[in-house]
Amino acid sequence: MTTKRRFFTDEFKREAVALLESSGRPLEHVAKDLGIQPSMLRTWRRRVSGPGGAGAAPHQASAGPPGRRRPIGGDRAPETRTGPRLHGTRHIKKNCEHFLGASEMRFRIIEDCRNEYPVRVLCDALGVSPSGYYAWRTRPESPRQVANRQLLDDIRRLHADHRERYGAPRIHAALRAQGRTVSRGRVERLMHRHGLRAQRPRAFRVCTTDSNHALPIAPNLLDRNFTPTAPNQVWLTDITYVPTDEGWLYLPAAYPEIGIRSPSPVRDP
Numbered sequence: 001m002t003t004k005r006r007f008f009t010d011e012f013k014r015e016a017v018a019l020l021e022s023s024g025r026p027l028e029h030v031a032k033d034l035g036i037q038p039s040m041l042r043t044w045r046r047r048v049s050g051p052g053g054a055g056a057a058p059h060q061a062s063a064g065p066p067g068r069r070r071p072i073g074g075d076r077a078p079e080t081r082t083g084p085r086l087h088g089t090r091h092i093k094k095n096c097e098h099f100l101g102a103s104e105m106r107f108r109i110i111e112d113c114r115n116e117y118p119v120r121v122l123c124d125a126l127g128v129s130p131s132g133y134y135a136w137r138t139r140p141e142s143p144r145q146v147a148n149r150q151l152l153d154d155i156r157r158l159h160a161d162h163r164e165r166y167g168a169p170r171i172h173a174a175l176r177a178q179g180r181t182v183s184r185g186r187v188e189r190l191m192h193r194h195g196l197r198a199q200r201p202r203a204f205r206v207c208t209t210d211s212n213h214a215l216p217i218a219p220n221l222l223d224r225n226f227t228p229t230a231p232n233q234v235w236l237t238d239i240t241y242v243p244t245d246e247g248w249l250y251l252p253a254a255y256p257e258i259g260i261r262s263p264s265p266v267r268d269p
Contacts, residue, residue, distance in 0.1 A: 008036075011134075012131065015119055016034055016120075018120065019034075020041065021045075027041055027042060035131045103128060104136070106127070107133050110123065155171055155196065158171050159171065164199040165198055165201065172184040236254070237254045239253070
């Protein structure tokens with residue numbers, strides 16, 4: 001059985017050589033992290049650095065007292081290099097794995113930030129390999145991804161047509177009414193992944209008094225004196241509202257303080 005030959009871009013080769021020279025780690029360890037053969041990385045370093053360059057020189061161990069071997073990965077021991085860990089703490093990369101999401105999401109973050117930061121730094125921070133990132137860039141979309149992208153466009157259209165009031169159940173029902181064969185779970189996953197959710201309408205509150213204005217204010221002639229001595233000296237008014245099938249029914253009332261109430265309903269025009 002023949003295996004397909006892997007292809008690496010020139011940018012990936014330069015990033016791999018830069019990672020080897022800046023990390024100070026053995027060539028075999030860097031090649032293993034990148035998922036390539038050590039001989040391949042050695043050839044890339046020779047081509048980038050040139051004969052007699054800094055990259056072609058073998059990695060020399062730091063000077064030290066005889067009989068002591070230099071620890072792998074740096075000049076100091078891991079405890080001295082990273083500092084002592086507190087009791088009960090774990091590595092930050094292992095703690096935040098569930099926040100980073102799937103590999104495709106991490107690759108998209110790297111794609112968005114690759115103009116601001118080196119690719120190898122982003123890959124190391126997000127816990128993915130540079131070779132996997134470059135393979136993802138050159139990989140064509142699968143039929144499932146194309147179908148999801150088209151379905152997402154329809155979901156966004158329905159979500160906007162209904163003023164963002166529809167959630168996954170109603171969106172799924174609207175798609176089925178249009179003849180789309182799609183499961184409700186698939187609609188929920190796409191909406192959750194792209195931050196689409198139903199917006200709850202604000203509670204209806206009727207405000208009959210607005211004191212925040214610059215209009216002239218009538219003087220307070222009554223001044224809370226509710227003890228008139230004769231009819232037609234003090235008149236009281238009030239208004240209420242009743243919901244009906246034709247709209248809101250406003251019911252104002254005006255009657256004297258000493259007399260009989262006479263309500264007069266007025267419908268909303």
